[in-house]
Amino acid sequence: MKLHGYYRSSASWRVRIALNLKELPAEHVAHHLRKGEQRDPTYLALNPQGLVPTLSLDDGTSVTQSLAIIEWLDETHTRPPLLPGDPLNRARIRSFAQVIACDTHPVQNLKVLARLRQLGLADEAVTAWAAWAINEGLGACETLIARETGPFCFGNAPTLADICLVPQLFNARRFGVDLSAYPRLLQAETATQAVKAFQDAAPERQHDAE
Amino acid sequence: MKLHGYYRSSASWRVRIALNLKELPAEHVAHHLRKGEQRDPTYLALNPQGLVPTLSLDDGTSVTQSLAIIEWLDETHTRPPLLPGDPLNRARIRSFAQVIACDTHPVQNLKVLARLRQLGLADEAVTAWAAWAINEGLGACETLIARETGPFCFGNAPTLADICLVPQLFNARRFGVDLSAYPRLLQAETATQAVKAFQDAAPERQHDAE
Incomplete structure (x- = not known):
């Protein structure tokens, strides 16, 4: 997996915490927001909002939006749970x-x-x-x-x-x-x-x- | 159940659609946003943001935030699903x-x-x-x-x-x-x-x- 993010982006930070809690390795690809690197056409093909984060999976699929990424991580790697059962x-x-x-x-x-x-x-x-x-x-x-x-x-x-x-x-x-x-x-x-x-x-x- | 909302609020509208798709009856309680009725202390006790919607359950519990309400509805009333299984x-x-x-x-x-x-x-x-x-x-x-x-x-x-x-x-x-x-x-x-x-x-x- 690759996590496209930016060190100070709140939404990227959320996904970093979730990956660490699940002990999942991911390559971290930096896109410098203040330099506008997230508007690069190659990146826009992964994330049409031109925002970070994006999680790129090994099969070529990408998931955007931090909460959607975290819920996906929680559903596919259940320990430790980030949401309870009830x-x-x-x-x-x-x-x-x-x-x-x-x-x-x-x-x-x-x-x-x-x-x-x-x-x-x-x-x-x-x-x-x-x-x-x-x-x-x-x-x-x-x-x-x-x-x-x-x-x-x-x-x-x-x-x-x-x-x-x-x-x-x-x-x-x-x-x-x-x-x-x-x-x-x-x-x-x-x-x-x-x-x-x-x-x-x-x-x-x-x-x-x- | 009671849905606290406002007819033109996008977030209230989302929950109305979900309730209707699930064929769940709910009493609709209107809070006139332009008159500031959502800032009434009685309502703030249900929703500390002073925003609509809030779903009040029969046991006295309340759930706020439209996406959280809709996911709760989808988890507790599974037909028809609003999210697929994969x-x-x-x-x-x-x-x-x-x-x-x-x-x-x-x-x-x-x-x-x-x-x-x-x-x-x-x-x-x-x-x-x-x-x-x-x-x-x-x-x-x-x-x-x-x-x-x-x-x-x-x-x-x-x-x-x-x-x-x-x-x-x-x-x-x-x-x-x-x-x-x-x-x-x-x-x-x-x-x-x-x-x-x-x-x-x-x-x-x-x-x-x-």
């Missing part, structure tokens, strides 16, 4: 993951922020936009797991929820978001920091890190 | 759905467009923003299913992909997007128009339609 618990974890992957990260990603700059917004206003989107998402996430015992988002092992949370908290700090209102999310992040699969997936450990 | 085919359909539900709709929803207006963007620029986000998404979707035989997005029965596509095409027309570049998507939409579950889920057929 449908309602699966739904609650997917819901948490989608607050981040649908309503938070896409509203503050590189592409949207670049568009805001093109429309004439000053850097300060662009940063405030990102912080707004992130606070909206993290606020909901904090409430969704407030009554979960932890230490991870849902129970005593990492799930799809933690996989989405960790890169989003990294983004939050980049945009100066005050995280003190999110103690339960920070507790989950701390739990992930002791897990090698999470450690090895961090941006600064990738071969394309700058 | 993991790779599931992944391809989820990927298509997420292009819309993660990268397209959240970038052009009511909340984001209202924020753009607050930042001083004129109506014309706001409409252009929505059209840009929609064209980016639909362009990728058209490519993802270009080689699928149809008539639906993936094969001869509706799936999660068609459920996400139909409301997104409605939004595209609202924002004046020229759909002639997307013949395969329009073919899939035409196929859905013959299906009663899709007909009955349309915004103009809902009791809160204006």
Whole structure:
């Protein structure tokens, strides 16, 4: 397998964590987003959105969209599970993951922020936009797991929820978001920091890190 | 079950289609988004994002996020399936759905467009923003299913992909997007128009339609 990604892309990072948790080897192919390498025609043939990540399988098939890739990994390599067996618990974890992957990260990603700059917004206003989107998402996430015992988002092992949370908290700090209102999310992040699969997936450990 | 929604919300519409395909009855509770009813504290206790939809189950549990709700419905009421059995085919359909539900709709929803207006963007620029986000998404979707035989997005029965596509095409027309570049998507939409579950889920057929 090849994972097409970028060291600082949240969505690529999610898939790196999932691959590491499943102990699956993959060649990491870097596409430098700020240089526009994801718009190269060869890459667009794999991923028509021109976004990362893409997982290319050995039979030539490609899967795009981080959550679809992770669910595919979880269905084809079942240990350790990234979603539990009970449908309602699966739904609650997917819901948490989608607050981040649908309503938070896409509203503050590189592409949207670049568009805001093109429309004439000053850097300060662009940063405030990102912080707004992130606070909206993290606020909901904090409430969704407030009554979960932890230490991870849902129970005593990492799930799809933690996989989405960790890169989003990294983004939050980049945009100066005050995280003190999110103690339960920070507790989950701390739990992930002791897990090698999470450690090895961090941006600064990738071969394309700058 | 109760579905908390709004007649014109794309995400609520997706869940209505899924409920109808599964022939599951649900009480439809309307929350008028433009009047801010989704920010009512009673509703926020069900959905901390203050977004629609939310599916409230008879045991008092609630599930938020349209894709999480639909996957829960599909896992607990398996006929007709909204995702096929083969993991790779599931992944391809989820990927298509997420292009819309993660990268397209959240970038052009009511909340984001209202924020753009607050930042001083004129109506014309706001409409252009929505059209840009929609064209980016639909362009990728058209490519993802270009080689699928149809008539639906993936094969001869509706799936999660068609459920996400139909409301997104409605939004595209609202924002004046020229759909002639997307013949395969329009073919899939035409196929859905013959299906009663899709007909009955349309915004103009809902009791809160204006």
